[in-house]
Amino acid sequence: MTATMERREFLAGALALGACSPVVPASHAQESISSEGLAAHARRSGRYFGAAIKSRQLREDPDFTAAVARECDMVVEEYELKRGTTEPMPGKYDFSGADQIIAFAQQHGMRARGHALVWYAAQPKWLEPALKLANGGGREKLMTSYIDTAMSRYAGKIAEWDVVNEALEPNNGRADGMRQNSMWMQALGEDYIDIAFHRARNADPRATLFLTDFGLEHDSPRCERRRTAMLKLLDRLKARDVPIDAIGIQGHLKPFREGFNQAVFARFLDQLRGYGLTFSVTEFDVADRGGPPNPDKRDQQIAAVAKAFLDVALDNPAMRSILCWGLSDRYSWLSNFPDYKWPDGQLSRGLPLDGDMRRKPLWDAIASAFDAAPAIGRRRA
Ligand code: G3I
Numbered sequence: 001m002t003a004t005m006e007r008r009e010f011l012a013g014a015l016a017l018g019a020c021s022p023v024v025p026a027s028h029a030q031e032s033i034s035s036e037g038l039a040a041h042a043r044r045s046g047r048y049f050g051a052a053i054k055s056r057q058l059r060e061d062p063d064f065t066a067a068v069a070r071e072c073d074m075v076v077e078e079y080e081l082k083r084g085t086t087e088p089m090p091g092k093y094d095f096s097g098a099d100q101i102i103a104f105a106q107q108h109g110m111r112a113r114g115h116a117l118v119w120y121a122a123q124p125k126w127l128e129p130a131l132k133l134a135n136g137g138g139r140e141k142l143m144t145s146y147i148d149t150a151m152s153r154y155a156g157k158i159a160e161w162d163v164v165n166e167a168l169e170p171n172n173g174r175a176d177g178m179r180q181n182s183m184w185m186q187a188l189g190e191d192y193i194d195i196a197f198h199r200a201r202n203a204d205p206r207a208t209l210f211l212t213d214f215g216l217e218h219d220s221p222r223c224e225r226r227r228t229a230m231l232k233l234l235d236r237l238k239a240r241d242v243p244i245d246a247i248g249i250q251g252h253l254k255p256f257r258e259g260f261n262q263a264v265f266a267r268f269l270d271q272l273r274g275y276g277l278t279f280s281v282t283e284f285d286v287a288d289r290g291g292p293p294n295p296d297k298r299d300q301q302i303a304a305v306a307k308a309f310l311d312v313a314l315d316n317p318a319m320r321s322i323l324c325w326g327l328s329d330r331y332s333w334l335s336n337f338p339d340y341k342w343p344d345g346q347l348s349r350g351l352p353l354d355g356d357m358r359r360k361p362l363w364d365a366i367a368s369a370f371d372a373a374p375a376i377g378r379r380r381a
Pocket of ligand 1: 078
């Protein structure tokens, strides 16, 4: 534990959901909903709160759009800056969706993130065959051309980028825990990460460059292997002076499947901070399938584990922002993803607002975690 800030002792034992202290819900009767959103709570400790959105939601859903404007001071594209959407044909770009999201952020004075420049998934169908046909320099260009195009288009409007997303996959069997089922790893080896970050630094020197991954949160063998692989990767990248500024901890919690131990997660954040990196929770939500059938009881348990997680996250001075992967249960990938969707088709309850934009106990958990968080000084522009 660092001396810099009076750090709250964290429960060493794994958090059994039933044992969590229930979060006291504020009254959210419609008429009393205060304009003070989660971003206002975040700002008190010098942080940002945001959410992943889609341009169609901004065009077609005024209630949702108003909720984003009230609750957030940061946004990220849920899919509209992924190359599969923006470059359907080689060199033929469609940034129309991302442009609308960035325009919305500009209009509301919000910070914006870019997600994601180099990822193994959601790539255009033409890319992998092209990579296989290209020679060394050609393969590199196939990766760097998108970094140049996207970053130069949004320079000064997008403050931070997920440069490389989900580079880890210990289940692929490599000793280093790296993802082998990646067209970039197969085409360029691990150097693809070095090349991507150096290119990104050149493309927009003011942008904060993130390495982002999932499965870093829980007290489970799966997450322990992934944390170890992340730290080993950072050892190698730091030794090669790769210009990484920050780690994106996706934060997709699955408390009804894996335990959460505050001390384990706090130690990992301290280890990350030891590399001089900052970090953000970039895709926070709670998979609720398998939880109590009673939604109120489930909401309480979701809120309790979220508070335990966010208390650790926000206690670390290097934690700069919390973004949810969506804002309302009306729109969540959890409700469509086979592993997490409820067989009876009910909406998942893994986000701070319900399907009618009403604040849930999870909203209270996030607000009170921000309120309890130690201040980290002036926010970055
Ligand atoms: O908008 C098109 C629509 O025009 C088309 O008719 C339809 C059928 O192909 O596709 C629609 O696009 C879909 C898009 O979501 C919008 O709903 C894409 O096919 C679909 O692949 C995309 O899924 C996104 C997925 O990443 C892959 O990009 C999910 O919304 C998004 O929540 C999910 O997010 C990922 C993060 O990027 C990384 N971490 C995990 C997270 C959850 O899987």
